[in-house]
Amino acid sequence: MGYPRQPSVFLDEEHDAFRDMVASFVEREVRPHADDWEAAGQCSRELYTKAGAAGLLGLRYDPDLGGSGLDFLATAVLAEELAKGDSIGTAVSLMAQSEFSLAILADEAGDELKQRWMVPAIAGELIGGIGVSEPGAGSDVAAITTRARRDGDEYVISGQKTFISNGTRADFLTLAVRTGEHGPNGISVVVFPTDTPGFVVGRRLDKLGARASDTGELFFDDCRIPVGNLVGEEGQGLRYILSHFGGERLVIASFAVGIMERLIELGLDYAAERETFGSKLLGFQTWRHRFAEMATKCEATRLLSHQAARLLSDNHPAGDLAVSMAKLHAAEAVQFVAAEVLQLHGGFGQMEESPIPRYYRDVAGFSIGAGTSEIMRELIARSLIKPRP
């Protein structure tokens, strides 16, 4: 039986039809391959072309570039459904391309860069990633040290990135580099083609969860790229990156909603069958009430994330606060639900043949990626606590 989803006041019937389409895409193109891709450490490259053909990789972007010109609510619905494929790594791989690597280009890059990189990426012919984190700079983006030195018409890039989704096979990276002084004003963003001499993929990182998302450690040794690959203006990189975290955080919150739906659905099916002490688990008040709590957390997260999607789409000043709250709540809610459903399944929940332990591992990173829960709390606190005279 499917999860009895609450209707969202933010969505219309086109979103519902789109949800049905993505659900069918996931059922046909993702879930049957989930085990293989989890074991291989990456989804198939073909999935990108299929997702591109279905219009899933450019929902928010200009139709002239192959996009659909929609808003963040469509992105939220897409992420909710992609998360139900029993392979969050696959969902991350697709969204790392469509939402993370392309969002800055869509808003800040010139036409030539958009045509060269966005058009094939939206079609699923190229794979992109966003390169920000470094061994010494995660939440503290302003601390990055990968340097881009100007030499005539070229930038010469040297440094290191880590934890980069799609990193080991991306065709291009939306890359944060230091072009100027230390601190927040010396950062720029460039499009970096990964066939540039001097670029080396260190290794695919072996992670706790999201195992079908290839996550790489990347090295840059005097890599030369044209200055035309600069996105927007020099020195504005930190602003570009921070102002685009909203989409990434919304995607994580929406993944959490989808996973909660899937886990509650799996849990209800199991509890309807599993008998202990002569009664189905669903007959025990303790589990009935725990399901009620799980569903309430799921719907609360959906409301927060759809509200955030609406505000982000409207460029509302409260958008960043809303999405920080959505992501903070989402991570805690999904980790609670994953633990509850694991508990419900008892010994069976420990078995790798069921998707339950995979989801349990996958959601551990939800309070870390795209801004930790500590950073979310700080952002929320800043909007609450203003300096007093």
Added chain:
Amino acid sequence: MKVVVCVKQIPDPADPGELDPDSKTLRRDVKLILDESDSYGVEMALQLVDTAGEGEVHLVSMVPNNEVSGLRTALAMGAAGASLISDECLAGSDALGTAKVLAKAIAAQEPDLVLTATESSDGYTGTVPVQIAELLGLPSVTFAKEIEIDGSTAKVKRQTEAGYDDVECPLPAVVSVTAGVVEPRYPSFKGIMAAKNKPVEELTVEALGIDAGEVGWAGSRQDIVEITAAPVREAGEIIEDEGDAHERIVAFLDELKVL
């Protein structure tokens, strides 16, 4: 080139269906979706029009109410428009009644080619395509796995148990498309938005010039006498391998006449 595709809107097979004890038929007062077996015909039609470089795909469907959600899916895939015969008197139609209504609506479109599924996923009679062809006086080719249009001729690879037959027939013709022979495209969000504004012409039985007594329960020449629940699946036989398992499996398959 104008290709008409017959599509049926059926209760979602993912939800457990219910039989109406009075009519002894499937209850259809739930949300209806596009029959998956029709999505292959829609895809085939869209590809043929793409190859031809001109023309359009038009859908024809009938329901006893004015349900369009399944039609919208096919429109979102790329069909240009639809004719929906929506009339309360259609409830209870048998295969021939259905074919009569569809044939009239198809004829009004003056198509170059008519595509159907081989059978619907809820009724399974498999007779409607040939009945439509007979009523329209058109050639009928069934179980197509590939269709090529060459001028005014359809060249069809017709699937058989052994492989396929090469069949040619003049156009217009009615061709039923085997499920699984093409990969139906996913309707994009852009397609879904566009589908909202595509024309769906609602027609009554009377508008098609058909007497209401010829269709529905009134015109049905079949009577469902009794329905019984499917037998509960019995446990299979477990063959323990004591060195001769392969022989016993071969003997078992031989008994089923599948070897």
